[in-house]
Amino acid sequence: MTDRARIVIIGGGVAGIEVATSLGRGGHADVTLADRSLSHVWKPMLHTFAAGTARVDRQKVDFFAQARRNGFRFQPGALVGIDLRSRRARLAVEAADGHPQVDLAYDLLVLAIGSRANDFGTPGVAEHCLTIDDLTEAEQFHTQLRRHLLARLDRGGMLGIAIVGGGATGVELAAELKHAINLLSAYGSPDLPERLRLTLIESGPRLLPAFPEAVSRAAARTLSDLGVAVQTNAMVTGADAAGFSLKDGSHIPAGLKVWAAGVKAPDVLASLDGLDRSRTGQLIVGPDLRTTRDPAIIALGDCASLSDPRSGKPVPATAQAARQMAQHLARHLGRALARSDAVAAELPPFHYVEKGAIVSLADFNGWGTLGRYTFGGGRLNGLSARLTHDLLYRQHQIGLYGPLRGTLTWLLDDLDRLISPTVRLD
Ligand SMILES: Cc1cc2nc3c(=O)[nH]c(=O)nc-3n(C[C@H](O)[C@H](O)[C@H](O)COP(=O)(O)OP(=O)(O)OC[C@H]3O[C@@H](n4cnc5c(N)ncnc54)[C@H](O)[C@@H]3O)c2cc1C
Incomplete structure (x- = not known):
């Protein structure tokens, strides 16, 4: 039995794995990360795995290993329901022992289960x-x-x-x-x-x-x-x-x-009673990232619907926004936990900082706009945009692995590119 706050994070994507890693390292709470998959990948790389131009095995982060190294627990399973009154999240697990469901009790639940493309019901x-x-x-x-x-x-x-x-x-x-x-x-x-x-x-x-x-x-x-x-x-x-x-x-x-058009929340969110949702199914959160009707539930990244309190504009469903929300939560919740405040501690409002948008067209070209707040605006073209695109991922990796292992991983990837086939069909 522990008297530390129980923080359950569902979804170990761009946002969830950063929060779990940071709070786990802080050591002030009992942190559990759950995901329906056994490994994390940086979602903006999926098209390279689909095309066969990047090696998946080199880019996957094993959730169990990440948990062991960083002081949190990993529970495999897909979220299927939440009992808001008893504060339990229910997961469906693929277990061979006839126990297909696991309930995780929480003091604070962080939902970071991402989004899906939206076909708007188009026939076929x-x-x-x-x-x-x-x-x-x-x-x-x-x-x-x-x-x-x-x-x-x-x-x-x-x-x-x-x-x-x-x-x-x-x-x-x-x-x-x-x-x-x-x-x-x-x-x-x-x-x-x-x-x-x-x-x-x-x-x-x-x-x-x-x-x-x-x-x-x-x-x-x-x-x-x-x-x-x-x-x-x-x-x-x-x-x-x-x-x-x-x-x-x-x-x-x-x-x-x-x-590859449109964005909508995963279907499971539609089955949760007692939480406010946007038109496309995301959970509506306030500036402190807590859901409007239950402060014990926080939503982050693509599955959250939030308007920036300063600009009034909706925070976009991008990796950049997901990381910023994760870093905001990890920083402020981490501090509150270190002061041994309850997980109900007030969190300062989240402000999205547009650091620009970058698109990379494989080895052909790339463009980026720099956010007004970072470099006073400006454009990136060609190689510089492609490198900046890569840098977003490398920053994420360094956050997960720490500076030494993160940099070594980057270096190994570059060395691997020299010896492995540039495209694979296996
Ligand atoms: C091909 C592609 C390219 C992209 N390129 C860019 C880009 O260049 N720049 C950019 O900023 N953004 C890009 N995006 C968007 C970006 O990937 C997302 O905005 C970002 O990943 C959102 O982060 P997240 O943490 O909210 O969700 P995700 O990173 O999607 O993570 C969600 C996690 O939740 C888990 N999960 C889902 N459902 C359940 C469930 N029921 N139970 C348990 N676990 C669950 C998933 O396994 C996953 O680990 C791209 C997206 C795609 C698909």
């Missing part, structure tokens, strides 16, 4: 399209890509891939796939790039709507130069085995279809 999408919202899905995509590629290598013909969603995910995935196919053409099929018919479909008037127009134009131009068919103002009305139907009556043929 659930049956015929892949999404790339977690590692399992990225690996499924890779398996499908391999099957389609092997069929084309054997029998010739065109390889049709269509991606719906011209935000950063769709744009980065399109570029990464083009990059992968170019590299794969060296494996005995030099005409493979010409046999790829890759279409990027966006319902709005331009790609990358969160970026300045000049960046959207430059990204569209780079993709077009690479041979990607970019269709804007194109509303998808349905998907079938052969491709996508558009509102204007046209049909885009594609054997491999990806839905």
Whole structure:
């Protein structure tokens, strides 16, 4: 038995693993992290695993090992319910001993279970399209890509891939796939790039709507130069085995279809009674990140809906915002716990600092805008943007591993790139 506060964190993604690591290291609370997966990956890298241009095994963080090194406990399982009155989170676990559910009692529950693409109920999408919202899905995509590629290598013909969603995910995935196919053409099929018919479909008037127009134009131009068919103002009305139907009556043929548009909360949040949710299902939180109707529950990252109290603007569903929320909570809750305040201690309001947005088009190009508050505004282009994109991930890694192991991991990744294949089909 312990009299330390019981903090349960559900979801060990960009936000959750940083909070668990930091509070666990502080040693002032009994911290448990739960996740439906056994390892953490940096979600903004999923498209590289899907395309086969990055090695998953090098980038996974084993939750059990991270917990042991950093003073917290890891509990595998998927959140299926919360009893707000008795303060228990219920997890479904894949256990062989006939105990498929575990209840975790908490004094403070931190929900950081991320988000999913939103198909807005478009007919045929659930049956015929892949999404790339977690590692399992990225690996499924890779398996499908391999099957389609092997069929084309054997029998010739065109390889049709269509991606719906011209935000950063769709744009980065399109570029990464083009990059992968170019590299794969060296494996005995030099005409493979010409046999790829890759279409990027966006319902709005331009790609990358969160970026300045000049960046959207430059990204569209780079993709077009690479041979990607970019269709804007194109509303998808349905998907079938052969491709996508558009509102204007046209049909885009594609054997491999990806839905990378929209953001919505994971379905489990819809089943929780007693908490306020946004239109897209995220939990509504106040500036202290506590849910509006239950202060014993905090929501972070993509599964939280929050307007910045200073600007009044919604905090975006990005890795940058998820990290900032995690760091804010870890810092202030950590201090309160060190003073042995109850977990109900008042937390200062969270302010989102826009540090810019960066998009990286594989090895081809990259653009970024710097936030007003960091460098007085400005633009990054080409290599500098791609390096800055990488740096966000490396900062996260250093936070998880500490400066020495984090830097060594970075170095090993760079060395590995010198000896491993640049693209994999296994
Ligand atoms: C391909 C791609 C590229 C992207 N590129 C960028 C980018 O360049 N820059 C950027 O800022 N953002 C990018 N994003 C968005 C970014 O990844 C997310 O905003 C960020 O990961 C959100 O962090 P999070 O901690 O809220 O959720 P996540 O990182 O998604 O973590 C959620 C965690 O919860 C776990 N989980 C989910 N459901 C349950 C459950 N029921 N029970 C238990 N555990 C559960 C998951 O396994 C996961 O570990 C990209 C996203 C994608 C898909």
